Amino acid sequence: MYKLLLSSRYLRTRFIALASIVSVMLGVATMIVVNSVMSGFSAQMRDRIHGILADLMVETLSTDGEGLPEELIEEIHRIAGDYIAAVTPTVEIYGMMSFHFYGQEIYRPVTLIGIDPEGKDLVSPLRQYLRSRQERQDGPRTRPAEVALSQPLDWNLSPSARAIRNEWVQLEAMRARYSEQYVSPASGETTDFDAEFEPATDFAANPFDQAPASAQDHEPIDPSQPQPARLYVGEGLVSYPDPAPDGTARQAYMVAPGQDVSITTIKQGKPEPVSFKATVVDLFKSGMAEYDSSLVFCSLEHLQKFRGMMAPPSRQPLHAGSTQAEMDAWEAAGRDWQANRNLDWRDGKFTTLQIRLKDYRDAPVVTDLLRRGLDFRRFQVKTWEQKQGPLLEAVEIESAILNVLLFLIITVAGFGILAIFYMIVVEKTRDIGILKALGASSRGVMSIFLGYGLALGVVGSGVGVALGLVFVRYINEVESFVSWVLGHKVFDEQIYYFREIPTAVHPMMVVWVALGAVLIAVLASVLPARRAAALHPVQALRYE
Amino acid sequence: MPKPASDYLVAQALDKSYHKGQHPVPVLRGVDVRINKGEFLSIVGQSGSGKSTLLHLLGLLDLPDLGRVMLQGSRIDDLPSATRDELRNRVFGFVFQFYHLLPELTLLENVLAPLMIRCSAMEYWRRRREFHDSASEMIEQVGLSHRVRHRPSELSGGEMQRAAIARALVGRPEVLLADEPTGNLDAHTGGEIMALLTKLNADQQLTIVMVTHDDSIAGQAERIVRLREGRLQSLDEAA
Numbered sequence: 001m002y003k004l005l006l007s008s009r010y011l012r013t014r015f016i017a018l019a020s021i022v023s024v025m026l027g028v029a030t031m032i033v034v035n036s037v038m039s040g041f042s043a044q045m046r047d048r049i050h051g052i053l054a055d056l057m058v059e060t061l062s063t064d065g066e067g068l069p070e071e072l073i074e075e076i077h078r079i080a081g082d083y084i085a086a087v088t089p090t091v092e093i094y095g096m097m098s099f100h101f102y103g104q105e106i107y108r109p110v111t112l113i114g115i116d117p118e119g120k121d122l123v124s125p126l127r128q129y130l131r132s133r134q135e136r137q138d139g140p141r142t143r144p145a146e147v148a149l150s151q152p153l154d155w156n157l158s159p160s161a162r163a164i165r166n167e168w169v170q171l172e173a174m175r176a177r178y179s180e181q182y183v184s185p186a187s188g189e190t191t192d193f194d195a196e197f198e199p200a201t202d203f204a205a206n207p208f209d210q211a212p213a214s215a216q217d218h219e220p221i222d223p224s225q226p227q228p229a230r231l232y233v234g235e236g237l238v239s240y241p242d243p244a245p246d247g248t249a250r251q252a253y254m255v256a257p258g259q260d261v262s263i264t265t266i267k268q269g270k271p272e273p274v275s276f277k278a279t280v281v282d283l284f285k286s287g288m289a290e291y292d293s294s295l296v297f298c299s300l301e302h303l304q305k306f307r308g309m310m311a312p313p314s315r316q317p318l319h320a321g322s323t324q325a326e327m328d329a330w331e332a333a334g335r336d337w338q339a340n341r342n343l344d345w346r347d348g349k350f351t352t353l354q355i356r357l358k359d360y361r362d363a364p365v366v367t368d369l370l371r372r373g374l375d376f377r378r379f380q381v382k383t384w385e386q387k388q389g390p391l392l393e394a395v396e397i398e399s400a401i402l403n404v405l406l407f408l409i410i411t412v413a414g415f416g417i418l419a420i421f422y423m424i425v426v427e428k429t430r431d432i433g434i435l436k437a438l439g440a441s442s443r444g445v446m447s448i449f450l451g452y453g454l455a456l457g458v459v460g461s462g463v464g465v466a467l468g469l470v471f472v473r474y475i476n477e478v479e480s481f482v483s484w485v486l487g488h489k490v491f492d493e494q495i496y497y498f499r500e501i502p503t504a505v506h507p508m509m510v511v512w513v514a515l516g517a518v519l520i521a522v523l524a525s526v527l528p529a530r531r532a533a534a535l536h537p538v539q540a541l542r543y544e
Numbered sequence: 545m546p547k548p549a550s551d552y553l554v555a556q557a558l559d560k561s562y563h564k565g566q567h568p569v570p571v572l573r574g575v576d577v578r579i580n581k582g583e584f585l586s587i588v589g590q591s592g593s594g595k596s597t598l599l600h601l602l603g604l605l606d607l608p609d610l611g612r613v614m615l616q617g618s619r620i621d622d623l624p625s626a627t628r629d630e631l632r633n634r635v636f637g638f639v640f641q642f643y644h645l646l647p648e649l650t651l652l653e654n655v656l657a658p659l660m661i662r663c664s665a666m667e668y669w670r671r672r673r674e675f676h677d678s679a680s681e682m683i684e685q686v687g688l689s690h691r692v693r694h695r696p697s698e699l700s701g702g703e704m705q706r707a708a709i710a711r712a713l714v715g716r717p718e719v720l721l722a723d724e725p726t727g728n729l730d731a732h733t734g735g736e737i738m739a740l741l742t743k744l745n746a747d748q749q750l751t752i753v754m755v756t757h758d759d760s761i762a763g764q765a766e767r768i769v770r771l772r773e774g775r776l777q778s779l780d781e782a783a
């Protein structure tokens with residue numbers, strides 16, 4: 001009883017002890033704030049990576065891909081169907097995107113991902129990153145989303161993109177006329193795929209390259225119609241920060257949805273480039289700079305066709321007994337092929353299957369099942385975390401190191417407690433003698449000081465936890481205040497891609513930090529407490 | 545006044561020396577003291593004669609180098625430290641020259657301290673009424689009822705010493721060990737304290753062992769033991 005009484009009395013009457021409470025408190029509060037912000041950042045980042053990728057990926061080992069996507073999807077369903085919500089095939093390949101901007105040809109290295117919008121929609125929440133589906137801050141005004149977020153992903157142009165296209169087509173036509181006047185026709189090579197007609201192509205390889213010469217005649221190309229191949233382009237690829245006179249910077253776009261860009265990539269099987277034009281349907285911004293400045297989503301079937309991953313319509317119907325209807329159907333298919341219409345990704349090859357699980361916690365199980373079930377010489381199975389392993393690991397390590405450093409701060413506070421307690425023990429030497437004369441045991445005296453340390457730790461970390469949580473709760477207000485004081489933005493949305501500082505408070509983290517701080521306070525009081533216990537009562541009583 | 549014939553608290557051939565560097569400084573050299581139950585004994589001696597040390601040895605605050613301390617016929621100085629702590633708490637009450645109250649606690653809490661030390665927190669909480677009553681009673685006996693909530697720093701020397709006596713007696717000890725209880729007080733206040741001690745001895749048959757250097761104070765006890773340079777010099781019957 002006297003232990004409790006004296007511990008609490010010492011706590012209330014020794015103001016020097018407040019210094020150590022404050023240091024414990026600040027250490028705990030800092031740790032909570034930093035951890036919350038770091039885990040907020042990392043959770044947001046994981047969300048964004050996860051949003052672009054999918055839960056699981058089955059990748060073919062060769063960049064040429066594998067055919068018969070439907071069969072493999074069926075097999076995957078057979079192996080782990082219970083866990084799987086959706087599967088969609090994609091083609092991933094490196095490429096180059098080029099476009100005109102103020103009379104310059106601009107080139108960007110890109111990663112092309114051919115997707116089927118319906119399937120991709122089921123696998124990852126890509127649509128929430130599309131610009132036409134987001135509210136946008138345009139200067140002082142907020143523009144509402146042009147397309148409802150609930151609308152399924154598709155390759156249609158939004159009304160404003162259509163308007164931009166009409167305007168842009170006219171400008172392009174003017175530009176073409178203008179350049180014809182000054183540039184000699186010989187050097188005016190065009191990259192238009194449809195014009196790249198070579199009659200000498202091997203008939204067996206591609207019979208429709210030799211399709212009726214009239215094909216182009218009775219299919220006049222309307223320039224205002226968008227290209228068959230469509231793209232979602234990462235915002236970072238086509239924008240740059242444009243500094244305004246008042247010091248702020250806003251994003252300026254070099255390509256707007258509705259315009260065409262040229263895509264160059266390689267054909268399958270041989271290192272031979274292929275170029276095609278495609279219409280940008282939308283821009284996306286996931287917040288992961290790495291993705292936003294390298295990814296281009298392309299319509300899967302066109303990417304398959306241009307890369308030669310899709311076989312042309314079979315010549316099978318053409319035999320002696322073919323009916324006229326069969327002939328017509330074949331010819332129609334041929335015209336569609338030529339015009340890149342009505343293509344179906346099911347006829348082509350894929351390089352990656354993206355899988356969405358019913359519950360991501362099953363990922364290890366499903367990964368294991370698929371690794372065992374699929375031919376390992378042809379496919380490898382990865383979770384999105386494994387695919388982004390180095391980045392996620394770097395974040396983990398960073399946060400671990402930061403935690404160690406911050407814990408050292410609390411340890412420093414612990415040494416402060418040690419020093420202050422030593423002082424208090426010396427100051428209280430006579431009282432310790434009195435207590436012993438009154439019959440207190442050495443252990444009792446020791447527990448006074450251990451209890452004192454415990455009380456310091458509990459009070460310090462309690463106040464620290466409260467302070468930290470309040471700080472985290474109002475971190476954006478704090479940020480704007482600090483920005484106001486310093487006169488420049490501390491947390492720039494342009495740099496971090498977040499409008500607000502993301503935070504995530506994990507209760508277990510708070511508990512561990514608080515417990516750690518209390519433990520350090522108690523450990524720091526062990527030495528002074530032992531010294532107090534070891535005091536000889538007579539010498540302690542004589543102490544002046 | 546009838547005295548029990550048996551020796552109550554006995555010191556046999558106590559030797560004690562302190563070390564100053566390499567050299568042992570002898571303080572007590574074979575001291576024998578017998579104290580009867582209900583007796584008021586004064587130990588007189590000059591500074592450095594070892595009288596305080598003798599008191600500490602009797603009260604188990606310190607251990608003798610040689611010799612032994614017996615309580616009711618059984619040796620107590622070689623008991624385990626937990627038992628010695630217990631004896632200090634239950635059998636002996638200490639009063640010091642400089643009062644030695646705990647500055648953080650109020651007078652009442654100071655008086656309660658031995659009871660708090662005796663009991664676990666749970667037991668203390670259960671019996672706090674009883675303890676409060678006996679502490680209040682003790683404070684009343686020493687005449688400090690109006691000072692219960694005061695801190696030691698707000699009390700005068702005499703009041704502090706009376707509080708210390710109340711603290712020493714609240715646990716109903718068998719023996720009161722007083723180390724120069726009047727040494728820091730003026731003659732008048734010292735007289736009050738001595739009157740209180742004499743009264744306690746007379747009314748409650750409390751065994752008191754008092755150490756002093758002042759012969760006139762010592763004279764108020766029943767019996768006087770004189771120490772010089774660590775040796776017992778003479779035994780005077782005061783009465």
